[in-house]
Amino acid sequence: MNFHYLISELYYQRRRTVTAVAGLSIGIALLIILNSLSLAYRQAAHAPLQEIGADITVQRSGDVPKELSGIVFPCSAVTIKAAEIKKIEGLKGVRGVGRAVLLWVFQPQRAWIVLGIERHNNVGPSILRNAVVAGRFLKDGQPEALAEAAYARQFGIKVGDKISLAGKKYPVVGLVDASRATKIAVANLYLPLGEAQRLAAASAPIQTVSPFTAEDANLLFIKADEEKIPEIAATLKSMFGEKATIATPDSLLKLLGSLFALSDKFTLAASLIAILVAVLIAFKTMAGNIAERSQEIGVMKAVGWTNRNVVMQLVGESVIQCFVAGVLGVALGIIAAFGLSFMKVSIPIPWEMCPTPHFLPGGGDQIFKTLQLPVHVPLALAVFAIILSVVIGGLTGGLLGRNVSRIKPSEVLRHE
Amino acid sequence: MSKTILSGDDLSKKYGDLEVVKHVSVSVDEGEFICLVGKSGCGKTTLLSLLSGLERATTGQVRYNGKNITTSSEDELALFRRENLGFIFQSFHLIPTLTAWENVALPLFPIKMSSDERRERAIELLEKMELEHRMEHLPSALSGGEKQRVAIARALINHPKILFADEPTGNLDSATGEAIMDILNKLHQEQGVAILMVTHEAELAKTADRLIRMHDGEIVS
Numbered sequence: 001m002n003f004h005y006l007i008s009e010l011y012y013q014r015r016r017t018v019t020a021v022a023g024l025s026i027g028i029a030l031l032i033i034l035n036s037l038s039l040a041y042r043q044a045a046h047a048p049l050q051e052i053g054a055d056i057t058v059q060r061s062g063d064v065p066k067e068l069s070g071i072v073f074p075c076s077a078v079t080i081k082a083a084e085i086k087k088i089e090g091l092k093g094v095r096g097v098g099r100a101v102l103l104w105v106f107q108p109q110r111a112w113i114v115l116g117i118e119r120h121n122n123v124g125p126s127i128l129r130n131a132v133v134a135g136r137f138l139k140d141g142q143p144e145a146l147a148e149a150a151y152a153r154q155f156g157i158k159v160g161d162k163i164s165l166a167g168k169k170y171p172v173v174g175l176v177d178a179s180r181a182t183k184i185a186v187a188n189l190y191l192p193l194g195e196a197q198r199l200a201a202a203s204a205p206i207q208t209v210s211p212f213t214a215e216d217a218n219l220l221f222i223k224a225d226e227e228k229i230p231e232i233a234a235t236l237k238s239m240f241g242e243k244a245t246i247a248t249p250d251s252l253l254k255l256l257g258s259l260f261a262l263s264d265k266f267t268l269a270a271s272l273i274a275i276l277v278a279v280l281i282a283f284k285t286m287a288g289n290i291a292e293r294s295q296e297i298g299v300m301k302a303v304g305w306t307n308r309n310v311v312m313q314l315v316g317e318s319v320i321q322c323f324v325a326g327v328l329g330v331a332l333g334i335i336a337a338f339g340l341s342f343m344k345v346s347i348p349i350p351w352e353m354c355p356t357p358h359f360l361p362g363g364g365d366q367i368f369k370t371l372q373l374p375v376h377v378p379l380a381l382a383v384f385a386i387i388l389s390v391v392i393g394g395l396t397g398g399l400l401g402r403n404v405s406r407i408k409p410s411e412v413l414r415h416e
Numbered sequence: 417m418s419k420t421i422l423s424g425d426d427l428s429k430k431y432g433d434l435e436v437v438k439h440v441s442v443s444v445d446e447g448e449f450i451c452l453v454g455k456s457g458c459g460k461t462t463l464l465s466l467l468s469g470l471e472r473a474t475t476g477q478v479r480y481n482g483k484n485i486t487t488s489s490e491d492e493l494a495l496f497r498r499e500n501l502g503f504i505f506q507s508f509h510l511i512p513t514l515t516a517w518e519n520v521a522l523p524l525f526p527i528k529m530s531s532d533e534r535r536e537r538a539i540e541l542l543e544k545m546e547l548e549h550r551m552e553h554l555p556s557a558l559s560g561g562e563k564q565r566v567a568i569a570r571a572l573i574n575h576p577k578i579l580f581a582d583e584p585t586g587n588l589d590s591a592t593g594e595a596i597m598d599i600l601n602k603l604h605q606e607q608g609v610a611i612l613m614v615t616h617e618a619e620l621a622k623t624a625d626r627l628i629r630m631h632d633g634e635i636v637s
Contacts, residue, residue: 002525005513005518008514009513012513295509296511299509299522300522303497303498303503303570304497305494305525305526306490307490308491309525408470410461
């Protein structure tokens with residue numbers, strides 16, 4: 001391969017070179033954008049769960065409470081037995097399980113959404129320790145409560161107040177801004193898990209609908225190996241039945257409804273189409289180029305270039321063109337990704353995961369987690385796109401070069 | 417007595433049912449200048465292609481220094497042409513994206529040598545062709561005569577034993593054509609390069625050592 005000749009050819013045949021490079025670079029840019037968007041939607045869908053340090057949440061559906069008085073479970077979150085929790089902890093790929101107890105407490109003058117949380121577990125709502133805006137977080141072994149800041153503001157609850165639940169008084173030791181931390185598991189009042197378990201176990205309305213012991217829970221947060229999440233979710237579905245709410249990044253992604261969010265298959269198919277179109281453009285331009293150069297190739301062969309010399313020269317030209325197209329395509333993709341990263345996406349949170357009763361003010365409203373779409377081009381994707389371009393160049397040049405090297409110089413050099 | 421360097425024995429070429437060259441035998445001696453004349457379509461260019469290994473004969477053999485090259489592969493023939501033959505075409509066939517000196521150096525591109533050496537050899541030949549002022553020009557900036565002189569320099573870059581010239585003055589005006597013929601005559605006389613030239617201009621053939629007339633695919637005299 002003669003590099004000097006190669007560069008001269010690409011430089012002086014600028015129109016041809018620009019057409020081939022532009023065609024392929026647009027295809028590569030589309031590949032980059034499609035995959036970056038798909039990845040961004042996936043990351044966005046992970047956000048609501050990541051906020052509470054989990055990859056999966058589990059709730060079991062049950063019967064509606066017979067009467068909305070006293071302490072009840074929402075029908076979307078009934079008892080998950082301690083033995084079942086132990087079994088989940090033993091599943092392959094599960095790195096940690098956080099337990100919680102979600103209660104609706106109906107009192108004559110007020111209804112409370114109460115969440116019992118583990119104080120030391122990094123998986124689950126204990127992440128709220130970072131959202132304390134007044135007072136302090138819960139201490140070990142103390143029957144005390146945290147109030148949600150907005151709720152406390154609305155009802156004039158202050159640190160130091162005492163709140164009575166099922167006849168027991170809980171001092172409010174702090175206020176937490178739950179909206180800043182998470183959209184899932186937002187409650188009015190947070191208690192230590194043990195307190196919430198005791199309240200649930202002692203509640204007759206709960207026991208009649210869903211027997212509960214002081215070791216059970218009704219809301220689980222699971223941290224898992226990323227590649228095992230679908231497998232674990234399937235096992236949980238089989239354990240808790242089809243009606244259970246098993247929230248995973250994929251299930252949240254499906255709620256988004258965007259084409260990019262729908263499936264890997266869509267992204268793959270669209271990427272393949274983009275690449276196929278790009279390859280066809282590159283192939284057609286290069287085929288046209290080579291057809292125009294049949295006399296030139298005839299001269300090369302007449303003056304002593306072997307078939308291999310000719311093929312290598314054409315492969316070199318094709319590879320360089322496609323490499324430039326690949327780099328340009330990646331650059332275009334990065335620019336487009338930067339533009340798209342200003343886009344906002346709202347992820348709907350399933351109603352089963354919203355703790356507010358639908359019959360209370362705001363309870364029927366769809367909750368969304370809104371965030372900036374985290375579009376970026378991963379280095380591996382950029383490198384893959386450039387390697388793919390070079391491979392396309394090599395194959396296109398090789399294929400066309402092989403055909404054209406069969407040209408008989410005597411046929412193309414014969415004067416009219 | 418001069419030594420025969422190239423010979424074609426009983427050469428025929430058929431395209432389907434059409435026999436373009438019919439059982440022709442011809443030889444070229446070292447340093448000989450042969451003109452192949454005849455009407456258009458009589459098979460002159462095809463015979464030239466058969467003898468130079470650009471085309472394969474349907475029957476017969478081509479020998480170079482006694483070695484049969486008829487059975488050589490495409491790549492072997494390419495290397496044979498690179499080492500022993502030079503070509504000049506009526507339509508010049510210069511590469512449009514290469515400058516004059518790069519066109520001259522084209523046969524050297526596949527050979528491992530430094531770019532400077534290639535350039536030096538090409539410029540030396542361009543100087544002989546009085547084209548040193550044109551060496552960085554693209555073919556589009558050259559006149560017909562200049563293009564043909566670049567093509568002659570390209571044909572000489574590998575010090576060929578035989579030059580094949582197919583109507584080398586066909587696309588040139590008479591004055592430029594004469595100048596090109598002067599160069600070819602000089603090459604033949606001073607450097608002893610054998611030349612096999614196809615032409616249909618009887619006037620040009622007068623300078624040749626030998627004249628071969630073709631008619632309807634056969635040698636008639």
